[in-house]
Amino acid sequence: PWRIPYHHQGLLHYCREFGVQLEPFIELNHNSWLHSTGAFGGKAVRYRELASDFNGFTAELLAKAIDQHKLDELVPEEERAHIREAMKSWGALNTDMAYAKGNTSSLRRGFEKSQGGGVDGAPVPSDLFARKDVMQSGLWNWMAFHERLDMQTTMFQPVGGMDQIGKGFTRQVKDLITLNCKVSSIHQDDRGVTVTYTDTAHGDAVRQAQADYCVCTIPLSVLSQLDVQVNAGMKAAIAAVPYASSVKMGMEFKRRFWEEDDQIYGGISFTDQQISQISYPSNGIFSKGPAVLLGGYMFGPAAYDFAGMTPEERIQRALDQGTAIHPQYRKEFSNGVSFAWSRVPWTLGCCSMWTEEARKTHYKTLCAVDNRLVLAGEHASYVGCWQEGAILSALDAVTRLHKRALGAA
Amino acid sequence: PWRIPYHHQGLLHYCREFGVQLEPFIELNHNSWLHSTGAFGGKAVRYRELASDFNGFTAELLAKAIDQHKLDELVPEEERAHIREAMKSWGALNTDMAYAKGNTSSLRRGFEKSQGGGVDGAPVPSDLFARKDVMQSGLWNWMAFHERLDMQTTMFQPVGGMDQIGKGFTRQVKDLITLNCKVSSIHQDDRGVTVTYTDTAHGDAVRQAQADYCVCTIPLSVLSQLDVQVNAGMKAAIAAVPYASSVKMGMEFKRRFWEEDDQIYGGISFTDQQISQISYPSNGIFSKGPAVLLGGYMFGPAAYDFAGMTPEERIQRALDQGTAIHPQYRKEFSNGVSFAWSRVPWTLGCCSMWTEEARKTHYKTLCAVDNRLVLAGEHASYVGCWQEGAILSALDAVTRLHKRALGAA
Known part of the structure; x- marks a missing residue:
């Protein structure tokens, strides 16, 4: 199944009228991975870590600019206090208006040792990333991605797969097709x-x-x-x-290691490699046994490259690149399929x-x-x-x- | 049903082992309402509108401070270009590095006339809020809320209600209780x-x-x-x-007007009134007929105030305040219940x-x-x-x- 935005009221209307059952599609997941070969030494970071640090450092800089009267020409006096207060709240700044290691920042980005129970329950705050690494990473593009009108919550998927929608329409006009x-x-x-x-x-x-x-x-x-x-x-x-070329990969794994090992339930991990993203199933969460994820969603040059490969080559490439995010990838892999719209005779591409x-x-x-x-x-x-x-x-x-x-x- | 964060691995473990079925709980909803009696003339605004404008204006100010060399002492030269680029992408700034009315901002905050189909499908961009109104509103507190570790996605709820967890435990140790x-x-x-x-x-x-x-x-x-x-x-x-005092209100309405009229599917609308929030059901979305929402979730003074009322008075107060967000409230109301933990003899409060x-x-x-x-x-x-x-x-x-x-x- 894949995604339907809340404002696609035409499609949602027909789903409701034609009995196509919908369930939430998890788009944004704070615990998913963001990966760039050129950032953080090629190591994937959690969305919550990157987003918290990006917000925090942004807020800290703007608050400092206000406090040091650098923006007096741009911001009238009565507005300055409001911006300062907003930066503190939104950016999780501490009482010194700094974004710094401590409980305040860890209550956003996650602790080094989580809040626990009983006598040794005290949490240990996590280290921050360096501001320059956050700003240089480009990974804030994925924060922007989730704010796009088309990608905002609440998102849906048809229970049983996107073809349920086609089947729903077919039931209405079967004799005309x-x-x-x-x-x-x-x-x-x-x-x-x-x-x-x-x-x-x-x-x-x-x-x-x-x-x-x-x-x-x-x-x-x-x-x-x-x-x-x-x-x-x-x-x-x-x-x-x-028409855009696009390729999608459906890959089955023996178990939901992304849930069991990484505590990722639905949502998307992003990478600057060709596969671009790994999207985890929003349905069947917590179930045992094999499961299928979206192992790649290519547009542009990467899509042409993948479309030119054999199905087996595509799988191997996707496994190679996915391993940078999930070391368990090859060990847990079962089988996979790929779909290249540019090679489908009745579409010759993904969309206009x-x-x-x-x-x-x-x-x-x-x-x-x-x-x-x-x-x-x-x-x-x-x-x-x-x-x-x-x-x-x-x-x-x-x-x-x-x-x-x-x-x- | 109410929420369970993804990192509550102890609880999630027992749910899985005891057969307590979980489903996604929608916490963040870009289309929900944010309401403050003192902001935007007391008119509720959409989360996406507020968040887009807050991000946009914040990015614009910081980018300007960088461009005008106001932050040269704080930010080394090699970092400035990265911050500038980040602000443009994250804040949806236009090619002039301005957050302005147009397709770029409307592709975040929503259009005045949506992107459509056919000959008159061209969208019309929406007006922005004034920066000072956004910064003065305090509504950015709710953006911060969703970034809290405890409130991040992915969130879950037990199918059939929170008591399914108690029942799951009871099945295991029935003879000991x-x-x-x-x-x-x-x-x-x-x-x-x-x-x-x-x-x-x-x-x-x-x-x-x-x-x-x-x-x-x-x-x-x-x-x-x-x-x-x-x-x-x-x-x-x-x-x-x-111990904290807390009150929750469960309110049934004749139809899901928040879905049918407002396109709000799950998630939470926030207000600075006593009820503090209205949380829409994450289950049964798109179903016809009556449905129950969380019509108020009070802590602090508001909780003491509500705990001191009769059940009927609580309902009336919640209806009054909810009407500021949903004018349909009284017309569609069917019945409701409230629960004040401070008056429950075996807890005498909500939590420590x-x-x-x-x-x-x-x-x-x-x-x-x-x-x-x-x-x-x-x-x-x-x-x-x-x-x-x-x-x-x-x-x-x-x-x-x-x-x-x-x-x-």
Whole structure:
């Protein structure tokens, strides 16, 4: 299963109406690992350690700048006390307005020896990282990541896997769907639309489907290679949007060592290696026996690199890189699968990557109804790469097409 | 159900071993409300709006201080570029290093008009709050709250309610427990311990139980009022720890308006009113029909105030205050219950509130084995107010008592 943001109200609505059960997806995990080959000697650090120190040092610096009257020109006097107070609270500064080793900072970043019970229960504070190492690490990018509107809590996943959503939709419109049809051309005139396709489920027979109107949801990466009868503007728009390459790895391990050894329950560890992240299952937490994690989620050059490997090579590479975060990786590994969207014939990529420039020139044209044809999909939305974009795009497309049809009737 | 932090490994261990099923508890919710009667004209703001603006303005100020060479004495030259880059990424600053209205800030705080699909899908950025209002609001205290070690993700709750944990333990030691015994004295000599109690399940008969040793888990708020035969140091320790008063409100509403109207799924809205917070259920999300939320969680003066009210008065007060955050509150309300720990005869308070001073003087003495008696409970731990403290304390107490018994044998 993977993630659905709380504000994807179109998708969430259909899940609720179609009986697709959802459960929380854990996105942010303070106990997950952040890893950069160039930071902290290549050793992974806990999210809570990095975030606490980043906040603390940032707050300390700003409070000092205020106290030393360095910001008097920028900050009116009545605001200074508020900022000072805010920095102390938010940054876990001590009574001297310093971010320093002690209980105050350890109650954020974690103790060297945890708070315990009984006669020897007193905790021992942990050492801080050096400020320059924190600031140089680049790992604060992952703090920013979790603040992105698309990545904020609360996040959901469909119980049983993302395909439950497709199955939910299928239950509603089963009788309207014909599978295994490879479209080769879409022609239209004033009376209707004709789609020519190869019926790959029946000996590659070439067939035609005719209708008054057509809502076409074929990804632009494929559509741009077909014989599609649209005006020149839309043709240019269809050709104007590059598609992202992406690869995901599903890897099964004999036990949940990330839970049992590292106390990581769901969430994501990040790395600057190609695999980019390891995402732990949000379901079945605390269960015994084997479990599957997301062992890599590649975009950009790393995705092209992985897409060019054999499945076995991908697994080996992911195991190598994952070992930098989890030394148990190879020992506990059971088996794995990978999926490279760029090699899937009916998508030829993961999703549309609009540039701002291309949007300005082509977006409205791409979305417009061209005679009897309208396009829909995440590519015809501002919620690119998400199912929500496809749903909002489709709702808009059919609404406009319906109006057009009524007007023409 | 309520929360269990990921690092409470003692409690989580027993849950796993005793078959107490756990599910994620959503603590941080970017879409929940933050409310202060003295900030933003008394209007609640979304967590994401406040947090984005706080981070953005903080980053902007620190970046400016760096750029204007105000911090050259505090920050070596090679570090300045890293801090600048960090502030830009973490704070969502634009290319001018400003935190300003636009897509960059709205991709954190949310848009005025969301990113949509189809021809009119372009989003409209939202206005920022004024920096001085953000800094004056005090609402950043709730950002700090979620960074506390005890409040970090991943958090859990027992499926079916917190009492499932008690039931899980009971299944293991059922034959050893006698309920409804009100202890009045604990005496000991060199041969054993005698506990006198009133058997309230059998006509208030006064009985005695005798044993070689005693592990006493009676809260200090009660124990300090009993006839307990311990040395003077332990007696002083037992009397030295005040107990927090606390009140919780469980309130049922006819529908999940916080989900349906506000898109809040689990998590907590905070307010500076007495109720302090409204916590939304992490289970049953998206279900139709009535649901229960935590309508108030009071400590300190507010807890004493609520504890002194009738149950009906508490409900009315909680409805009044909750309406400031959710205007639908009264209309959707069905019924509610409240629980004031200070009025529960067998706890007389919520949990121990050690001061640092009292810890220094009394903690080790409180935890020590006194002849044949040892105390256990969250009060004999550094994990006060949590079940984990009671478990760690008990493990330590019985381990030491066992050693003592072996030595004495």
